[in-house]
Amino acid sequence: MEDIGTLPAEDGTPIAFRRIAGRGPGIVFLGGFKSDMTGSKAEALSDWAAAKGQAFCRFDYAGHGQSGGRFEDGTIGRWAADAQMVLDQLTTGPQLLVGSSMGGWIAALLARAAPERVHAMLGIAPAPDFTETLMWPQFTPEIRATILRDGVWHRPSDYGEPYAITRALIEDGRQQQVMTNPLPFRFPVRILQGMRDTDVPWRHALRFAEAIDGDDVRVNLVKDGDHRLSRPQDIALLIAEVSRLIEE
Template sequence: MREEAGRLDDRLAWSRLPGAGPGVVFLPGYRSDMQGSKALALRDHCAARGQAFLRLDYGGHGASAGRFEDGTIGQWAADALAVFDALTSGPQVLVGSSMGGWIALLLARQRRERLAGLIGLAPAPDFTETLMWPALPPSQQAALMRDGIIHLPSQYGEPTPVTRALIEDGSRQSVLGQPIDLPCPVRILQGMADPDVPWRHALRLVEALTGGDVRLHLIKDGDHRLSRPEDLRLLAQTLDAILDDPTSAD
């Protein structure tokens, strides 16, 4: 099977691998895109299984149109939902990396009946309010509120733009302050050496999830990216366990 690629509404870039259901949808993280190592590893794994697979870039990310600085959590979640509705059918397993874990939860709330499973890789729901904003010194908080944007150093490349709109919208998109009821298996893979999303943040998500089929896998030496060969093998094994469960196709 050959991977297809295109743009939804001439704006949102996507790549899709036809195959059997349940399908798998990969949701990348903040300033990441669908060309990352986890997305490509999942594509290759799904191709080997003959499984349907979809990856995408939110607006302002990767090959999609728009400026990153103009995006918010709510807008990127709407982007993911639009691509999901246009390009998938039947049950789907959502795989969200970092911010993509938050996007996956927001998408799951909108399409609850379509869920076959959800996997969070260092998931970062509510990170703007609980992780990013508190980490800013008062001078940067004031500058952000005054100027509407600041740029923070990043160990992954160029400085990261953070906007006032992102912070304010993030509060409106919060999910951890209320029970999260998902009718599917939920698996969370979290590194304990993650400098960006502390492993205790994953515990907050586990506590918010009301379903019984929720498992948290802590990786003692795992970093935020979880892209080492052993991390990618664990991801593939975790996905296989969900896909091979006969109830996932219901």
């Protein structure tokens, strides 16, 4: 049976979560930028965990999905704090952190802060440091000037309405980078990455793997895969990787 509720963040913002009780190591799903906990990958993992009796927890960052707050007020540091609260208050023991896109960055921040709480990490098109290494370099001088002058620029999206890129997001992202120094991860790390991903280039996944100072790191490149990696065959690959990491 799924436990559905909210946790109050430090500023009182309600953070929505869904949790399934079960055996450990538990799984924590960390969603992407402007996504929510009811996406196809999270739902598939939830169904798998329920069937296997595995503990599973997912949530929405502030300004995302069913949580309170405004998306425009969010930063990587703020969303990482939401994730840390969920990890601390809703899970026990080592967890398998499954991070999708931005969730891969959040997972790396959690793992760097509390490696003893990490059983393993699985990144799905992980996008650590994306604001500084993928986003800011691609912006035209006009877009950069708009962000610096107005504090926000609304970026068109292939997935719905334009979304806000704020100056706070960019500046905080610089402070939250994880690939500027070696990451001492002594647990298994797996990366699933589509080679037709137009949001996070596949070479970014290789740079992330290189930044990890640990030997148990594997990158699985899906040549015809896009950023979402949510086709039936992609979901099957995700479930297979999760199953292997749990058994390890």
